[in-house]
Amino acid sequence: MSDSFSLTDLEAIVAARAAADAGASYTRSLLDKGIGKCAQKLGEEAVETVIAAVSADREALVAETSDLLYHLLVVLKARGVSLAEVHAELARRTGQSGLAEKASRPAG
Numbered sequence: 622m623s624d625s626f627s628l629t630d631l632e633a634i635v636a637a638r639a640a641a642d643a644g645a646s647y648t649r650s651l652l653d654k655g656i657g658k659c660a661q662k663l664g665e666e667a668v669e670t671v672i673a674a675v676s677a678d679r680e681a682l683v684a685e686t687s688d689l690l691y692h693l694l695v696v697l698k699a700r701g702v703s704l705a706e707v708h709a710e711l712a713r714r715t716g717q718s719g720l721a722e723k724a725s726r727p728a729g
């Protein structure tokens with residue numbers, strides 16, 4: 622399973638669990654607390670990922686990145702944004718260097 626498991630699979634799990642009973646699902650209980658709590662958890666996991674990266678703890682970095690991606694998908698679900706929209710934006714950006722994009726921005 623892990624070989625083919627993707628963020629799209631996790632997005633589908635989050636969507637299914639959003640319709641579950643809050644007592645049986647962390648996802649549903651988090652969504653019930655509102656976008657503020659979902660976003661707070663995302664921020665916490667981002668900080669924990671940064672700490673794992675800086676401390677060069679490879680195992681922790683994998684674990685914290687997994688928490689971060691899960692909580693990102695919960696926030697996207699809370700805001701009704703699909704992973705397909707994110708994929709489309711990433712695809713739109715391919716072919717342009719990040720440096721070229723930065724240079725094309727208005728000064729300021």
Ligand SMILES: N=c1c2ncn([C@@H]3O[C@H](COP(=O)(O)OP(=O)(O)OP(=O)(O)O)[C@@H](O)[C@H]3O)c2ncn1[C@@H]1O[C@H](COP(=O)(O)O)[C@@H](O)[C@H]1O
Pocket residue numbers: 634635638645646647648649662687688691
């Ligand atoms: N990938 C995850 C995942 N990653 C992290 N977490 C949970 O995120 C929570 C946050 O971690 P913390 O250490 O901050 O926990 P905490 O202090 O208890 O959290 P809060 O009380 O602050 O919310 C933990 O309870 C983790 O279990 C996840 N919960 C669910 N999933 C996926 O979602 C699926 C559905 O889960 P349920 O919605 O619970 O059925 C699971 O099978 C997984 O595939």
